Amino acid sequence: MNIWLIGGTTESVQLAVAIAKAHLPCTITVTTEAARALYPNSPLLRVWVGRLSLSDFKMFLQEHFIVAVLDASHPYAVEVSRYAIAACTQFNIPYLRYERPCLEGEEEKTSSITNYQLPITIQLDSCETLVTGNYLEKQRVLLTVGYKYLPLFRPWQEKATLFARILPSLVSIDAALAAGFTPDRIIALRPPISADLETALWRQWEISMVVTKASGAPGGEDVKRKVAAELGVTLIVIDRPFVNYPQQTSDLAAAIAFCQKYLSNR
Numbered sequence: 001m002n003i004w005l006i007g008g009t010t011e012s013v014q015l016a017v018a019i020a021k022a023h024l025p026c027t028i029t030v031t032t033e034a035a036r037a038l039y040p041n042s043p044l045l046r047v048w049v050g051r052l053s054l055s056d057f058k059m060f061l062q063e064h065f066i067v068a069v070l071d072a073s074h075p076y077a078v079e080v081s082r083y084a085i086a087a088c089t090q091f092n093i094p095y096l097r098y099e100r101p102c103l104e105g106e107e108e109k110t111s112s113i114t115n116y117q118l119p120i121t122i123q124l125d126s127c128e129t130l131v132t133g134n135y136l137e138k139q140r141v142l143l144t145v146g147y148k149y150l151p152l153f154r155p156w157q158e159k160a161t162l163f164a165r166i167l168p169s170l171v172s173i174d175a176a177l178a179a180g181f182t183p184d185r186i187i188a189l190r191p192p193i194s195a196d197l198e199t200a201l202w203r204q205w206e207i208s209m210v211v212t213k214a215s216g217a218p219g220g221e222d223v224k225r226k227v228a229a230e231l232g233v234t235l236i237v238i239d240r241p242f243v244n245y246p247q248q249t250s251d252l253a254a255a256i257a258f259c260q261k262y263l264s265n266r
Contacts, residue, residue, distance in 0.1 A: 001025065001065050001066075001067045001263060002025045002026060002027045002046075002064055002065055002066055002067065003019065003024060003025065003026045003027070003066070003067065003068055003069075003070055003259045003262075003263065004026075004027050004028075004029070004060070004061070004064065004066040004068070004069045004070065005019065005026050005027070005028045005029070005070045005072060006028075006029055006069065006070070006071045006072060006073045006080060006081075006084060007028045007029060007030045007035065007039070007047075007072055007073070008029075008030045008031060008032075008035050008072075008073055008074060008077075009072055009073065009074055009100070009218065010100075010218040011072050011098060011100050011218060012028070012072035012073075012098075013038050013039060014252065015070065015072055015098060015252065015255060015256075016028055016039050016040060016045055017040055018252055018255075018256050019044070019045070019256065019259060020040055020042040020044050020045055022256055022259070022260065023044065024044065024256075024259050024260065024263055025044050025263070026044060026045050026046070026259075027046045027048060027064050027066070028045060028046065028047045028048065029047075029048050029049075029050070029052070029060075030047060030048075030049055031049070031050065031051055032049065033049055035049070036049055048064075052080075052083065053083070054083045054086060054087065057083045057084060057086070057087040058087045058090065058091070060087075061087055061088070061091055061093060062091075066093060067093070067094075067262045067263060068093060068094040068095070068096070068258065068259060068261075068262035068263070069084055069088050069093060069094070069095045069096070070096050070098055070255060070258065070259060071084050071095065071096065071097045071098065071245075072098040074215075075099065075100065075213075075214075075215060075216075075240045075241075076146070076213055076215070076240065076241060078241045078243050081097065081243050081245070082243060085243075085244075085245070085246060088246075089246075094258070094262050095245075095246050095247070096247050096248070096249060096255065096258045097243075097245040097246075097247065097248040097249070098248075098249060098250065098255050099245075099248050099249070099250050100215070100216040100217070100218050100219075100250065101216060101217075101250045102214065102216060102240075120228060120229060120232070120233075120234060120235065121225070121228070121234070121235045121236075121237065122135070122234065122235070122236045122237070123214075123236075123237050123239060124236060124237070124238055124239065125238075125239050126238060126239070126241075127145060127149045127152050127153075127211075127238055128152065130211065130236060130238070131152050131153060131155070131156060135209075135236065136153075136156050136159065136160040136162075136209070137159055137160060138159070138160060139160050139161070139208045139209040139234075140160070140161045140163075140205065140206055140207050140208045140209070141160055141161065141162050141163065141207070141208070141209045141210070141211060142163045142165060142187075142201075142202065142205065142207045142209070142210045142211070143162060143163065143164045143165065143211050144165045144210065144211065144212045144213075144220075144224070145211055145212065145213055145238060146166070146213070147164075147166045147167070147171065147172040147175040147176060148175070150164055150166075150175055150176055150179035150181070151175075151178070151179045153179060153180075154179050154180045157180040157181075161185075162181065162185060163181075163185045163186075163187060163205055163207070164176045164179070164181045164185065164186050164187070165187040165188075165189060165201075166186065166187070166188055167188065167189075167190055168188035168189065168190055169188075172188070173186060173188060187201065191219075191220055192220060192223075193220055193223065194223070195223050195226055195227055198220075198223055198224065198227045199227050199230070199231065202227065202231060202233060203231070207233055208233060208234065209233065209234040209235075209236065210224060210228060210233055210234070210235050210236070211236045211238065212224050212235065212236070212237055212238070213237070213238050213240070214237050214238060214239050214240050215240075221237070
């Protein structure tokens with residue numbers, strides 16, 4: 001019998017360490033070999049690498065003798081969470097979402113903007129909302145939203161100066177090139193990125209606007225907010241997508257108690 005930890009995030013690594021210390025058997029799923037290396041070596045922890053469809057999720061639950069699912073996937077990996085919830089619901093398996101805390105004030109929305117006279121921070125519900133407005137026009141924009149969203153910005157390549165900061169992987173770089181970013185406007189870096197490096201990069205490319213996800217401190221949102229305020233750069237924060245989680249916590253002890261409860265019941 002195993003706990004299934006859906007991983008790939010900083011907080012999932014912290015959970016894995018705590019699960020191993022509690023002597024609980026756990027299967028961890030990640031999507032890349034690079035992510036596998038982040039988890040501690042323990043006979044209690046098994047890391048599985050790959051991508052799962054909805055039918056794969058259902059098979060995984062049965063083949064790995066899963067008694068409960070702890071979902072610590074990225075806040076924007078909504079498809080993963082929805083698949084996990086659907087599979088757990090079908091097989092009556094307990095599910096808990098472990099969500100990284102929002103930054104203080106993150107839930108506050110910016111008031112309506114007249115003629116796009118931009119304040120320092122703007123909160124929007126999606127990248128689609130961003131590209132259908134005129135927020136980006138004539139700006140020098142650093143996009144830090146991940147490679148999957150870059151195709152949305154292709155129509156803006158002639159109306160703004162766009163830079164994409166992505167992970168240093170072939171998939172990410174190919175996606176950026178396909179979205180119209182020239183090599184001199186692609187920055188391939190693996191986080192975490194310090195405030196000093198953020199400051200240097202923004203100054204180097206004379207950035208006037210940065211677009212980021214509301215990914216909390218683990219995603220570097222706190223650093224971007226700080227640097228934006230110091231440099232007077234407009235920061236656009238894209239809200240987390242809504243998922244109707246059956247139950248959710250950001251408390252590590254509560255997550256471990258959840259795992260212990262359902263393993264002890266079997």
